[in-house]
Amino acid sequence: MLSCKDMTKLISDSLEAKISVRRRMExxxxxxxxxxxxxFRSNILELRRRVRDLKALLDQADTVSIPxxxxxxxxLEEVIxxxxx
Amino acid sequence: xxxxxxxxxxxxxxxxxKNPDAAEDAVQEALLGALKSLSRIPPHSETGPxxxxxxxxxxxxxxxxxxxxxxxxGDVDPILDQLFDKNGQWxxxxxxADPLRLDxxxxxxxxxxxxxxxxSLPPNQAAVFVGRELxxxxxxxxxxxxxxxxxxxWVLMHRARLRLGECxxxxxxxxxx
Numbered sequence: 001m002l003s004c005k006d007m008t009k010l011i012s013d014s015l016e017a018k019i020s021v022r023r024r025m026e027x028x029x030x031x032x033x034x035x036x037x038x039x040f041r042s043n044i045l046e047l048r049r050r051v052r053d054l055k056a057l058l059d060q061a062d063t064v065s066i067p068x069x070x071x072x073x074x075x076l077e078e079v080i081x082x083x084x085x
Numbered sequence: 086x087x088x089x090x091x092x093x094x095x096x097x098x099x100x101x102x103k104n105p106d107a108a109e110d111a112v113q114e115a116l117l118g119a120l121k122s123l124s125r126i127p128p129h130s131e132t133g134p135x136x137x138x139x140x141x142x143x144x145x146x147x148x149x150x151x152x153x154x155x156x157x158x159g160d161v162d163p164i165l166d167q168l169f170d171k172n173g174q175w176x177x178x179x180x181x182a183d184p185l186r187l188d189x190x191x192x193x194x195x196x197x198x199x200x201x202x203x204x205s206l207p208p209n210q211a212a213v214f215v216g217r218e219l220x221x222x223x224x225x226x227x228x229x230x231x232x233x234x235x236x237x238x239w240v241l242m243h244r245a246r247l248r249l250g251e252c253x254x255x256x257x258x259x260x261x262x
Contacts, residue, residue, distance in 0.1 A: 003169070003172060003173025003174060004169065004173060004174050004175050005165065005168075005169040005173035005174075006173060008243065008247065009239075009240075009243045012239065012242055012243040012246050013239050013243070015242075016217075016224060016238070016239050016242060017224070017235075017239075036175045036179065036180060039184055039185075040250070043185050043187065043250050044246045044250070046187040046188065047187060047218075047246065047249060047250070047253075048218060050187055050190075050192075050195055050199075051199070051218045051219055052218070052221075053192065054192065054195065054196055054199070054219075055219055055221075057192065076116060079116075080116060
């Protein structure tokens with residue numbers, strides 16, 4: 001029997017790659033009976049969904065979270081000009 | 086190279102390394118590297134994507150450096166002891182905590198919380214999470230880039246998910262978005 005700690009690892013793994021049929025059955029049996037692991041699974045699925053929504057939003061809007069600070073820009077220009085000599 | 090090339094590298098660098106000074110260094114290195122090889126670039130090629138390529142390599146180099154430090158300092162993550170007891174069952178504290186309700190968060194609130202929580206992750210966990218979930222990179226490429234095995238990747242993803250869940254719940258509970 002897998003512990004809940006192992007089960008959360010298996011649940012996480014199942015989002016990364018296909019797990020074996022045996023493991024999958026074990027997972028389903030466990031989450032049917034265990035509220036906390038069921039909760040963990042729905043949390044990480046929701047987390048994945050929210051992150052992907054966020055990414056779609058950012059891509060669509062072409063929004064950038066941090067514009068380059070003007071001081072940085074000036075410094076870069078200086079370095080580049082020096083390199084170009 | 087235009088607007089995108091000017092802004093995007095910094096964003097990547099910030100997310101990947103969480104350090105504005107280091108980000109500036111990397112952008113600088115990448116620009117200088119690109120300038121040096123400018124004479125070899127055919128005039129019709131696009132400089133932007135090329136520059137991003139160089140920058141990504143630099144980010145990866147540094148991630149590898151910090152990753153080495155991380156894995157050397159310990160294979161155990163305290164988050165596991167916080168959430169599970171000695172037998173691997175959910176701890177009392179974990180059971181007593183309020184459930185995480187991601188669906189109740191507005192997108193902008195969620196973005197703010199996620200950013201802060203990603204910053205609080207150990208760098209190797211943040212790197213795999215951002216690579217897999219935000220950049221949707223395939224595992225094989227990501228492992229190669231970070232110089233880790235797929236077993237390691239899964240371990241790090243598991244811990245990142247546990248940590249992010251806890252962090253988001255805690256921040257949401259105190260209304261800190």
